Amino acid sequence: MDWINTVTGRAQPEELGMTLVHEHLLIGFPGWQMDALAPRFRRVEALARGVDRMQELRDFGVTTFLDPCPMDLGRDVEFMAEVAARSGMRIVCTTGAYKQNEGLTYTFGALPLEDIEAIYVKELTEGIGESGIRAGLVKVATGSPTISDYERKLLIAGGRAAATVGCPVITHTDNATLGLEQIEILTAQGVPAHRILVGHSDGRDDHDYHRSLADKGAYVGFDRFGIETLIPDDRRIESVGKMVDAGYVRSVCLSHDATCASWLGRPVFNGHLVAPPEAIAATLPNWECTHLFKRILPRLRKRGVTETDLHTIFVTNPRRYFRGEEAPR
Ligand SMILES: [Zn+2]
Numbered sequence: 001m002d003w004i005n006t007v008t009g010r011a012q013p014e015e016l017g018m019t020l021v022h023e024h025l026l027i028g029f030p031g032w033q034m035d036a037l038a039p040r041f042r043r044v045e046a047l048a049r050g051v052d053r054m055q056e057l058r059d060f061g062v063t064t065f066l067d068p069c070p071m072d073l074g075r076d077v078e079f080m081a082e083v084a085a086r087s088g089m090r091i092v093c094t095t096g097a098y099k100q101n102e103g104l105t106y107t108f109g110a111l112p113l114e115d116i117e118a119i120y121v122k123e124l125t126e127g128i129g130e131s132g133i134r135a136g137l138v139k140v141a142t143g144s145p146t147i148s149d150y151e152r153k154l155l156i157a158g159g160r161a162a163a164t165v166g167c168p169v170i171t172h173t174d175n176a177t178l179g180l181e182q183i184e185i186l187t188a189q190g191v192p193a194h195r196i197l198v199g200h201s202d203g204r205d206d207h208d209y210h211r212s213l214a215d216k217g218a219y220v221g222f223d224r225f226g227i228e229t230l231i232p233d234d235r236r237i238e239s240v241g242k243m244v245d246a247g248y249v250r251s252v253c254l255s256h257d258a259t260c261a262s263w264l265g266r267p268v269f270n271g272h273l274v275a276p277p278e279a280i281a282a283t284l285p286n287w288e289c290t291h292l293f294k295r296i297l298p299r300l301r302k303r304g305v306t307e308t309d310l311h312t313i314f315v316t317n318p319r320r321y322f323r324g325e326e327a328p329r
Contacts (some may be wrong), residue, residue, distance in 0.1 A: 001166045004322050005124070005134035006064075007081040007091045016090065017063035019318035022170065022199055022223040022255035023289045025050045025083055025091070028074030028105045028263025029105045038264050046261035047082055050254050052283070053260045054087035054288055060293040064090040064318065066255075068139045068170045068199075070097050072104035077133040095123035096139035098287050099172060100148045109150055113157050120161035136322075140182065141172035144242045147181055155182065159189030168195040168321050169223075174232060175203030179213050179220075193217030194326045197253060200224055205235040205241045214243070216252035220322055223255035225296055226287035233296060241303040249309045250327040253317055254296075258289045270319070 003010040003227050026046060032038075051195055056064065071074040077093050084091040108116055123135045162169045169191055171182050179198040186196055194217045201210060202222040213220045221322050222240050242266040243252050286295060297310065320327055 004092060005136040006084070006183045007093050007133050008084045009249070011090060013250050013319045013323040016315070016319055016322065018061045018065055018314045019064040019066065020057070020062055020289065020292075020314075021066045021197060021219075021253045021254045021259050021318060021321075022068055022221060023065055024069055024257070024259035026066075026076055026079050026263065027069055027259045028262045029102060030072060032074065032262075032264035035264055041263050043079075043133050045286075045287055047079065047086075050079070050083040050260045051087045054083060054089035056290050057075070057293075058087065058089060061289060062089070062293075064092065064171070065289075066092045066136075066318075068094040068096075069171075069263075070103065070141065070172075071095065073096050074137065075128075076077045077128050077131055081131075081133055092136035092226060093133070094137050094139035094170060095120045095128070095135035095161070097141070097154055098139075099141035099143040099174070100150045101143050105150055106153060113153050116154060116157035117160045117164075120158060121164055124161065124167060137168045137170055139170055139172070140186070142174065142178045142182060144174035147178055147185075152185065154190055159186040159191045162186075162195070163190030166324065168197065168324070170197045171199045172205070173198060173200045176201045176206065176209060177203075179209070179218070180216065180227055181217050183213065183218050187216075192324065192326070194219075195321065195324050197321060202236045202239060202251060203230055207239065207246075210243055211246065211248065214248045216227045217326070219253050219315075219317060220248075220251050221253050221255065223253065224257045225254065226256050226258060226291040227284060228286070229284060231259050233299075237296065237299050237303055240300060241305060244305050244309050249312050250317060253321075254292055256287065256289050258287050258291070260289065261282045 138158040140155045197219040199221040201220045
């Protein structure tokens with residue numbers, strides 16, 4: 001693809017500007033409908049909240065928001081399109097499903113791999129449902145400690161679809177595990193490593209692991225800033241600093257994996273019920289899509305990350321990733 005599908009139409013990679021590579025507008029874990037005790041989802045309020053957050057991000061200079069919500073986590077591309085139209089934010093959505101233990105596995109478990117691949121290609125080229133909104137890239141996911149047969153099937157289907165269409169792949173890993181295995185499976189389907197972003201690689205501050213992903217040519221997502229119950233942000237900052245020191249700034253992407261709204265009044269995260277805004281504020285007070293700009297970038301600058309580095313991270317890397325252009329080494 002010479003263009004990027006956004007939820008409001010095509011864009012050129014050159015137009016992306018400052019990009020957050022892994023955020024969510026609205027999410028719901030499978031079965032959210034069953035929680036009759038949760039407060040009701042209120043679409044009008046959720047939309048308003050999403051628009052507010054996008055406007056806040058625009059004030060920080062962010063112009064593109066990648067929302068890799070899997071198909072089975074309450075993905076709602078019309079919701080995304082309305083927020084994009086009302087806020088002026090460029091929003092990109094994905095096709096692809098979540099990891100086995102937290103996804104909706106029955107249908108894709110039963111379908112042959114070729115059918116799943118065809119479904120992904122359909123969403124990338126014709127559109128999602130009857131919305132006419134096309135996915136811009138493919139989402140794949142693995143749990144831990146190993147890749148299940150189900151997850152492997154979806155990785156292969158996703159890799160083939162991305163290779164056929166010529167779009168990038170974004171991944172979920174469980175706390176920085178199995179990234180190399182993901183790269184191996186995806187590249188075997190014809191996806192160049194520089195079109196793979198290995199998500200949640202900041203779940204462990206294992207510099208050798210981070211370098212090993214970058215050495216393969218993939219982008220390394222330090223994309224859960226603010227989720228300090230997994231690992232403190234201090235250690236994320238140090239991990240990013242070490243990558244920049246070692247000459248890997250062209251492989252680094254930063255984000256939060258925060259969500260603006262939830263289908264369920266009390267979303268489950270990491271085994272905890274987090275009911276926004278009160279419970280999120282209590283357990284993860286900084287987990288919001290503006291956290292990097294409000295609290296982390298000053299600390300990264302102090303750690304020696306320059307303005308040029310930040311431009312590479314937020315502007316150049318996403319552009320190259322979407323263009324399919326390999327970074328000079
Ligand atoms: Zn996510």
